[in-house]
Amino acid sequence: MVALAEELFSLKGRVAFVSGASSGLGLHLAGTLARAGASVVLAARRVDKVSAAAAELTAQGHRAHAVALDVTRSETIPAAFDAAEEACGKPVDVLLNNAGIVYASKFLQQEEAEVSRILDTNFKGAFLVAQETARRMAKIKQGSIINVASTAGLRAAGMMSSYAAAKAGLIHLTKIMALELAGRGIRVNVICPGNFETDMHDLFVSSGMDKTVLERIPQRRFGKPQDLDGVTLLLASDAGRYMTGAVIAVDGGQSLSWM
Numbered sequence: 001m002v003a004l005a006e007e008l009f010s011l012k013g014r015v016a017f018v019s020g021a022s023s024g025l026g027l028h029l030a031g032t033l034a035r036a037g038a039s040v041v042l043a044a045r046r047v048d049k050v051s052a053a054a055a056e057l058t059a060q061g062h063r064a065h066a067v068a069l070d071v072t073r074s075e076t077i078p079a080a081f082d083a084a085e086e087a088c089g090k091p092v093d094v095l096l097n098n099a100g101i102v103y104a105s106k107f108l109q110q111e112e113a114e115v116s117r118i119l120d121t122n123f124k125g126a127f128l129v130a131q132e133t134a135r136r137m138a139k140i141k142q143g144s145i146i147n148v149a150s151t152a153g154l155r156a157a158g159m160m161s162s163y164a165a166a167k168a169g170l171i172h173l174t175k176i177m178a179l180e181l182a183g184r185g186i187r188v189n190v191i192c193p194g195n196f197e198t199d200m201h202d203l204f205v206s207s208g209m210d211k212t213v214l215e216r217i218p219q220r221r222f223g224k225p226q227d228l229d230g231v232t233l234l235l236a237s238d239a240g241r242y243m244t245g246a247v248i249a250v251d252g253g254q255s256l257s258w259m
């Protein structure tokens, strides 16, 4: 049984590209994908951070490379995938489309520049990274794209208008991509994390919103990056081969609760 599970979830021979791998969920999940056997490409603006993480994974016996990527600068996207293919010797067949930024402000107070920054990163940036990946995956007729949205994109939460709308857009985009790309051998799914303990979460703690939110989580704790290991491996590997267009909340039950 263990052998069957290992085989089913194995990523041996795969190339996994992780956007936003310099910290938080992306950094942790790049390690998870590498430990499952994939060659991993860690991408972000802070090249020093992704280079250090790739070096650490390599020292542990895994295959890992770092590339520069700013999802708001479209010219860096094909360049990052070219560098990934060159480093790994083959095209990317798993994308964890994870880069994102958060911003909390009341709707009436949001400045145009902030709205643009949030949408350019969380929606347009994710769109362009997914599109570049899908064009390359279409040539090899296989691939798994995992978008990282948020439970904020599933239900309304105050102070989050542009962030939540961008994530809701990413969830809808996932379904359209899944429809259009199934015939090309590409699966597209979306993970919606609840509140996870990362740098992004630290901002949330400093605003004092964390205590109220904790009371609304039925499991009464925030998520830890490793709580996303199972769903990521499921969607990346053949274990999830009949899944496409799925929207998966990983939130300790938070999106069920209005208490």
Ligand SMILES: NC(=O)c1ccc[n+]([C@@H]2O[C@H](COP(=O)([O-])OP(=O)(O)OC[C@H]3O[C@@H](n4cnc5c(N)ncnc54)[C@H](OP(=O)(O)O)[C@@H]3O)[C@@H](O)[C@H]2O)c1
Residues within 6 Å of the ligand: 019, 020, 021, 022, 023, 024, 025, 026, 043, 044, 045, 046, 047, 049, 069, 070, 071, 072, 098, 099, 100, 101, 102, 121, 125, 148, 149, 150, 151, 192, 193, 194, 195, 196, 197, 198, 199, 200, 201
């Ligand atoms: N933590 C949570 O509670 C939570 C909940 C729901 C959803 N999420 C989503 O999960 C994803 C990861 O968040 P996190 O909590 O791990 O936050 P984090 O620790 O702040 O990590 C965000 C990552 O995105 C990268 N990034 C930001 N802007 C970028 C850009 N323009 N180009 C390329 N990379 C960029 C950052 O790298 P650089 O700064 O080095 O570029 C960093 O690696 C995000 O999409 C977030 O919306 C998080």
